[in-house]
Amino acid sequence: MAIFVCTKDDISDLVRLDKKCFDRGEAFPRKLIENHFNSGTKIYRIEVGSFKFAAVFYMDRQVTETHVASIGVDPKFRGKGLGHVIMKRILRWKRPIVLEVRITNIPAIGLYEKYGFVKYGYLKNHYPDGSDAHKMILL
Numbered sequence: 608m609a610i611f612v613c614t615k616d617d618i619s620d621l622v623r624l625d626k627k628c629f630d631r632g633e634a635f636p637r638k639l640i641e642n643h644f645n646s647g648t649k650i651y652r653i654e655v656g657s658f659k660f661a662a663v664f665y666m667d668r669q670v671t672e673t674h675v676a677s678i679g680v681d682p683k684f685r686g687k688g689l690g691h692v693i694m695k696r697i698l699r700w701k702r703p704i705v706l707e708v709r710i711t712n713i714p715a716i717g718l719y720e721k722y723g724f725v726k727y728g729y730l731k732n733h734y735p736d737g738s739d740a741h742k743m744i745l746l
């Protein structure tokens with residue numbers, strides 16, 4: 608298992624992985640991923656054996672905070688500890704670190720809370736399907 612920084616050559620694979628990870632309209636379309644590259648977001652992929660895109664996470668350093676724009680583990684690789692691997696890498700970034708999570712996403716909220724994130728805000732209709740989100744922060 609190894610973590611690599613993605614390049615623009617990886618965009619098609621990133622689009623494919625997002626479609627597998629997010630099935631309620633919130634998968635990043637190609638244009639948004641291109642925008643992330645153009646605005647300096649660091650996009651990481653986790654390679655497991657011969658599988659180059661087992662997981663991905665998007666880190667966006669802003670003026671006052673670090674924003675985790677997305678985390679996704681391929682369904683085939685869930686429940687095997689990659690979420691923990693991602694969180695340990697995220698903790699290296701400058702704090703505060705913020706993210707948004709669907710209020711019904713119990714696995715993700717549980718993972719974030721294990722690493723010290725707390726809920727500090729609420730976003731109504733945050734997702735394309737109208738679902739709400741918690742804002743979470745690690746100070």
Ligand SMILES: CC(C)(COP(=O)(O)OP(=O)(O)OC[C@H]1O[C@@H](n2cnc3c(N)ncnc32)[C@H](O)[C@@H]1OP(=O)(O)O)[C@@H](O)C(=O)NCCC(=O)NCCS
Pocket residue numbers: 628629677678679680681684685686687688689690691692707708709712713714715717718721
């Ligand atoms: C949330 C997600 C990233 C977790 O990744 P993962 O590799 O499966 O997680 P891990 O195997 O490392 O488990 C980490 C922790 O997550 C939580 N978790 C993972 N799967 C869970 C499940 N099915 N039910 C409840 N909690 C779960 C647990 O707290 C677990 O800790 P533990 O190992 O001490 O039990 C993954 O499920 C995913 O990609 N989901 C779809 C995309 C998504 O929702 N991303 C987050 C958007 S904000």
